[in-house]
Amino acid sequence: MDASPLSKLFNPTSIAIFGASENGTSVGSLTYANLLADGFKGPIVPINPKYKKLGGAKCFAKITDVPDEIDLAVIATPARTVPGIIRECGEAGIKNAIVLSAGFGEGDGGGKDMEAQLLSAARRAGVRFMGPNCVGLVRPGIGMNATFLRSKTPQGRLALISQSGALISAISDWAEPHHTGFSALVSLGNSANIDFGDAMQFLATDPGTDAILLYVEGVRHAPSFISALRSAARLKPVIVLKSGRHVTSAKAANTHTGALIGSDAVFDAALERAGAVRAQTFGQLFAAAEILANTKKSTGNRLTIITNGGGAGVLAADRAGDMGVDLPALSEATIKKLDAILPQYWSHANPVDILGDAKPEAYSAAIKAVMDDPNSDGVLVMLTPQAMTDATAAAQAVIDALPKRRKKPVLACWMGQSSVAEARTLLSANGVPDFFTPERAVEAFSYLAQHHRNRRLALETPGPMANSHLPDLEGARMMIDAALAEDRDMLSDMESKALLRAFNIPINMTIEASTPAEALVAAETVGFPVAVKINSPDISHKSDVGGVHINIADAADVKRAFREIVESTKSARPNARIKGVTVEPMAHVEDARELVIGASRDQVFGPTILFGAGGTMVEVLKDSSVALPPLNAVLADRLINRTRVSAVLEAFRDRPAVDRDAVVEVLLRISDLVCELPEVVELDINPLFAGPDGVLAVDARIGIARPPARDGHYDHVAIHPYPRHLVTETHLTDGTPMVIRPIRPEDAENEKAFVKELSDEAKMFRFMGALNELSPEMLVQFTQIDYRREMALVSMVEIDGKMVQTGVARYVINPDDKSCEFAIVVSDRVQHQGIGTKLMKALFAAARDHGLTIMEGSVLKKNAPMLRLMTDLGFSQRMDPDDRELVLVERWL
Structure with missing residues (x-):
């Protein structure tokens, strides 16, 4: 496995400091002094054309004059010089830099243009950099203080990543008198190149770090942030302090969901999903540091x-x-x-x-x-x-x-x-x-x-997935495309319900009518009694403008209702576009509770899903909770349990309990909808009637927008959903049908049974050691995977009338983002049926889909069948120089 591309940033063996000087007050001077004072063992090379020597050390005019190999560049020169320095670093083979220089990003003086130039230069030079406008990086374990801080940071096993240099300075000053040591102080500054995700990914597997603190002002790239946070929190405690908890959007929301979801609630949902813990105040972050250090x-x-x-x-x-x-x-x-x-x-x-x-x-x-x-x-x-x-x-x-x-x-x-x-x-x-x-x-x-x-x-894993109907994705996309072609940003009531129906969500049938006569025909079609509602893309809350009449029982009342609704709406909202009315049968669900289920688009984390108490008082009650998709049954259950209305779903007094599984199923289908349809930016089902015999979506409203042309299919989602495009149907050599598909959380029992039934030899070959069955931790690790960072494909074959897992092939993307490390095992019950070959070829396709170029792995020398398969699939083979019992295999994709 290749080393992390940030290894030489966090653990350099040689450093060049641009802007080093003797004046004692400049950023370059202070940083150079700190590097010399903290006991760094490798060469520290000053770069400044104004000096021939600094404190007895030879000073170079530019990096290309340095004869020795340099791992890390620390840059403390005026902003206008930095892009050129980065280009020179690339020429000198330096792949990591820390840019302390200010003057980039927002503000006057062309800061944004300067940052764009810096990013362009780094991209062309192949240089990853921390900053700009940062305090720097401290690694006490190797004696590296590449900052201009005034205080010395004690060594320990706690890491801090912060966008605020002031907080880094405060923590450093506080640490020594409180006997709190750190493995790293990471100042991200503008986070223009290296962001939280990059730093966390490194520190998650850093053997010198036992816990991580984050100070977050803003998240630039939610997918990498969540991916790294999930990975780190599985291994060690992660405590997060975020500023700006009460900043609200200036744009008024059109839907119930948009009004109920605040950006801070979404951030909480992201942390909960990742398994991190949130601190609310600066003092609490200090408290976390003190306890985690000991x-x-x-x-x-x-x-x-x-x-x-x-x-x-x-x-x-x-x-x-x-x-x-x-x-x-x-x-x-x-x-x-x-x-x-x-x-x-x-x-x-x-x-x-x-x-x-x-x-x-x-x-x-x-x-x-x-x-x-x-x-x-x-x-x-x-x-x-x-x-x-x-x-x-x-x-x-x-x-x-x-x-x-x-x-x-x-x-x-x-x-x-x-x-x-x-x-x-x-x-x-x-x-x-x-x-x-x-x-x-x-x-x-x-x-x-x-x-x-x-x-x-x-460690909670969902049960096996029920055999639910697949959504009609093609039909759903055609409906949305037609609306976008008409330059609309809202689906009509009838279209909204049709879209829900395409995802198998039970709906109350709705018919549009533009005249009183059409309304009567619609009422006779669906059957009395009916509800008549205003049909306007500009009105979210129909009852607020007198736009709803219910329990209409005869023809005359239908026509009268049409006229009254239209007149009332015109009076209340004279500028609203009125298309007529909608007619639907009066929804009847025995012992129903009114709920709201919705989705909204957060500007950072993308689609969010809301569950809560519904009806006309939804904004007043504000009893709701938020989660990030994709959901599974366990996550949907937790979403429900975080609300007060969850208690009402149970049996009380003379009312039976609601069919909770049906409510969970609606949440799962909405999750599927917003993941598969990036055009859906807002969605309300309010009310959703839920009773002991099922659920019914009574009213629905869906907002749409054309996604950016540059976006890939799942780029709008912070957490990658199930990649259903990788599902393939094939056959064993004897003609038995087989499905190869990505693993999912609901496969936990399948995976557990599969590994338990493997022979001792197969377990030894796969896990390089004795193993009886998967622990709960391993089961979660193997089935609840991050599809952006890894892939696992299972082969499912029908045996004795039941779909059984017969093999699994998986890879994890290496830190270089170009190669991956794979493993494969096939059930002893179905050997010599071509499963291994088909799984590996499907794995190749998935890796190419990830943009990877190399697949590599380790095989025990005595595993002759696997080595033969590797030969057949075109893998090169060589002995592991560190372990003569292992063969290293590699294939270009």
Whole structure:
């Protein structure tokens, strides 16, 4: 596997600094001084035509004069010179740069044009760069401080990626006195080339990084951001702070959905989907940094609090309630232990109030007892300075009482200032994160608990997919194309419902009528009683303009309703285009609840899906939740559960429960619709009637727009949906039908059974070691894949009347984005039927679809059948120089 293209950015062995000088105040001078001072082991070459030497080191006029190979260029020169320097770096073979220079991007002085020139120069030179307008990059583990920061950053295993240089500076200044070390401080600046996705992708697999903090001001490329965030959060905790939480769009939304979804709700949905945890304030980010620097994980959400002040304990308990942190009851065994060592008036509950005159011995004994309590997943120990309190001795007692290998996180909160300063330093220096306030301590624990919850939720896999009808994609696209050809941005009511019907969503039949006579014919066609509604592309909320009459039972009332609706609408909205009315039968779903399901287009993350309480009060109730497509049954269920109306779907009093599966199915079909039809930018189903016998879309409204010509089929979606275009039907050599298709989350049980039934030899060949069955983590990893970064194709054959997985071939794209590493295994039950060959050829096609040029892999030397298949498929073969039992195979695509 090729190394990451950013390896020489994060781990260079030699650095050139453009703009190095002796004046002591310039960015180049400060950065050069930092590079020299922090102990970087490799050559640091100054580039500045004004000097022959700098501090005894030879200074070069330009990079092409340097005789030695340079890994990284750090540029701190005026903006106008940077594009030329980047071109020279490309000529010198330097592929990575950090551009500290300001003057790019927005603002006066041609900053945007300058940035465009920089990007063009980098693209032509093949150079990846961080910045411009950034503070730089710190890698304490290799002694690299390529920044102009004034403070030294301690080494640790926590990484920070930030678009704000000021935040990088603040964290760096804060780190040393709080004994918080970092593996990397990454300042992205304008993120013109290297963005969050690139940095996270590297740090996700960086062995020196155990957790990642992000400070986000804006996301430039949502697909790479989400892809990298998902990858990183599966491996280590990721905490995100985003500014601009209350910025709202200036454009008024036409639909219910657009009005209900805010950009911050969408960002939350993106983080939840990726498995990251969100901090709300700058102080919370510091709290996250402190705990993650010392504690890597929690096994649950239950916190036990020890305190010598009842009021402080209550404050911590209140914040625990706010953050969803449980305060479990103490076990009987723990209570007995505490009864034996504490005064009789201790609280006998959680928080454990050991009373104001508690001696260090009380702290020590309480910590030992609580650490052994099976009801607790973490401990917060607190101290309020009182007359008889020895804060430093109590801190030492806590440290001495902790086991060398802590199975639970332990946090401290020594409240106050001068009298506890020494104790705080002692705690932090011994790996116990210490916080000034109870609230910050509880918030810090909540990040560990939320990460644990995210990991647990990620292990949920949906059941096998039901045999639902495929959508009529061709018909749906033809309807949209016809509307766009007429230069329309909204589908009519009838077209909207027809589009839903194309995706197998149950609808209430609608007929358009432009005259009272046509309305009567429509009413007789659908059957009385009917509802008559205004038909206008300019009116979203028909009832607001008197545009709805319901329960019309006879012919005369239909004609009267037509006239009254049209007159009322003209009076209320004289400029609205009126096409007549729509007529539909009165929807009847027994014991129905009114819901809203919709979709809207976020300017950053693309399509979003909304679920909530529907009806005419939808904007007032604002009971809704948001998710990013594509959805599966598990994700749709969570979307429903985040609303208050979800409780109403259950049975209560004399009303039976709603057919929840039918509601989930509508969400899945809407997800499919917005993924497959990039032209759909807004969609409302309001109300969706849901009852015990099914669902019915009563009213629908769909907004459309022509997508940018440059976009590929799924470029509008932040998370790549199921690539159904890769599904192929073929046959085994004996004529048995076989389907080869991409794997999906619903294949979890298939994949588990497939691997379990493999022979020991087949498992050894595939996994290079002994394996009985896939763990839950491996099952999620193998079935819930990121189709933008990897692919897995399964072969499905009907055996004994059931579709059975008979093989799987997969690849993961290497960091160079040009090659991929593959693996394949075929069931022992169906050997010598051509499955391996067909799977590999389908895998070649998928890799070409990804734009890849090389496929490579490793095969055990004793796996003769696989090596023969590799020969037949045109792979080159050579022995692995590091492991003589492996054969490296490679094929150009």
